[in-house]
Amino acid sequence: GDSVTQMEGPVTLSEEAFLTINCTYTATGYPSLFWYVQYPGEGLQLLLKATKADDKGSNKGFEATYRKETTSFHLEKGSVQVSDSAVYFCALSPNTGGFKTIFGAGTRLFVKA
Amino acid sequence: GAVVSQHPSRVICKSGTSVKIECRSLDFQATTMFWYRQFPKQSLMLMATSNEGSKATYEQGVEKDKFLINHASLTLSTLTVTSAHPEDSSFYICSVSGDWTEAFFGQGTRLTVV
Numbered sequence: 001g002d003s004v005t006q007m008e009g010p011v012t013l014s015e016e017a018f019l020t021i022n023c024t025y026t027a028t029g030y031p032s033l034f035w036y037v038q039y040p041g042e043g044l045q046l047l048l049k050a051t052k053a054d055d056k057g058s059n060k061g062f063e064a065t066y067r068k069e070t071t072s073f074h075l076e077k078g079s080v081q082v083s084d085s086a087v088y089f090c091a092l093s094p095n096t097g098g099f100k101t102i103f104g105a106g107t108r109l110f111v112k113a
Numbered sequence: 114g115a116v117v118s119q120h121p122s123r124v125i126c127k128s129g130t131s132v133k134i135e136c137r138s139l140d141f142q143a144t145t146m147f148w149y150r151q152f153p154k155q156s157l158m159l160m161a162t163s164n165e166g167s168k169a170t171y172e173q174g175v176e177k178d179k180f181l182i183n184h185a186s187l188t189l190s191t192l193t194v195t196s197a198h199p200e201d202s203s204f205y206i207c208s209v210s211g212d213w214t215e216a217f218f219g220q221g222t223r224l225t226v227v
Contacts, residue, residue, distance in 0.1 A: 034215065043206060043221040044157075089156065093216065100147055101208065101216050105156045 002027040006090045006104035013080055014112050021075040021107045023064075023090035031092040033057075033066050033073040034101070038087045047075075047088070085111045115141040115209050119219035126197055126226055134192045134222045136207035142187035143209040147216070148180075151204040163190040163207075197226040 006023040013019060025033065035047040035057070048057030053068035062077045073090060090104040116139040126132045136146055146163040161182050162170040169182035179201075181193040194201050206221040 032215070041223075044218045046215060049215055100159060100162065100210075101149075101157075102159070103157045108154075 002031065002092060002094055002102050004090050004092055004102055004104035006088075006107055008105070008107070009087075010108040010110055012110045012112065015082055016079045017111075019075070019077040019080045019084075019109070021088055021090075021109070023073045023075065023104060025071050025073065025090075025092050027071075027092055027094060029095060030068075031094050033064070034091045034093070035062070035064055035073070035075050036089040036091060036103075038089065038106075040086070044089070080109070080111045082111045082113050085109055114215075115139075115143070115217040117207065117209050117217050117219040119207060119222050121222060122220060123223045124225070126224070128198055128226055129196055131193055131195045132197055132224060134194075134205055134207075134224070136190045136192070136209075136219050138188045138209045141209060143190075144187065145210055146184060146190040147208045147210070148182065148190075148192050149206045149208070151206065151221075153203075157206065160192075160205075194224065197224070199226045202226045 003026045032051045034049045036044045037047045048059045050057040050066035056065045064073050064075045087106045087108045089106045091101050093101050118137045120135045144165045148160045149157040150160050151157045160175045163182050163184040165184045171177045184190040202225050204223050208216040208218045210216045
């Protein structure tokens with residue numbers, strides 16, 4: 001079945017460091033891909049999305065490109081801030097109707113001042 | 114898009130009691146809603162698909178008699194955790210889908226069973 005694999009955390013970075021969180025997926029057809037962020041004690045927030053191959057999603061300095069050839073959707077940010085500390089979930093929706101969402105395990109990011 | 118509201122945001126209940134969680138689609142009539150569960154420091158796992166006017170579809174391993182789902186209207190789905198036990202303590206979150214390119218999530222309900 002469809003699945004999402006993302007790098008295990010926690011990831012600890014210093015402020016202004018470069019961030020990469022790897023994400024690969026397995027799916028039939030052409031899923032939509034998402035990154036969600038969850039701050040401590042809160043619900044999910046959509047960070048960015050891409051709905052077809054080669055699309056680049058971007059928001060708040062974060063970017064991810066839908067790579068069908070490598071089935072990847074890696075999250076990057078050029079300069080992280082302490083306020084970016086959160087858990088990041090890579091996810092897909094199979095595009096077969098209904099938008100069931102399949103999540104990766106989540107990667108916890110700690111950013112030190 | 115859609116605005117999704119869950120209630121309550123936090124609930125503490127005694128072991129053996131039942132607790133109901135509401136998921137409301139405030140500005141969209143949702144024929145389908147999804148319920149997810151998140152254990153501490155883990156990912157979100159789909160529990161069930163809630164279909165308006167019909168029985169919910171449960172994922173493998175989810176006890177339908179323990180987690181009762183009712184989707185009686187196009188704007189409301191409820192999840193009732195029956196005879197709750199401490200191992201049911203978790204974060205429960207719902208989502209609504211429609212003719213968009215993404216799902217919209219509620220803010221979640223943190224259930225603690227003592």
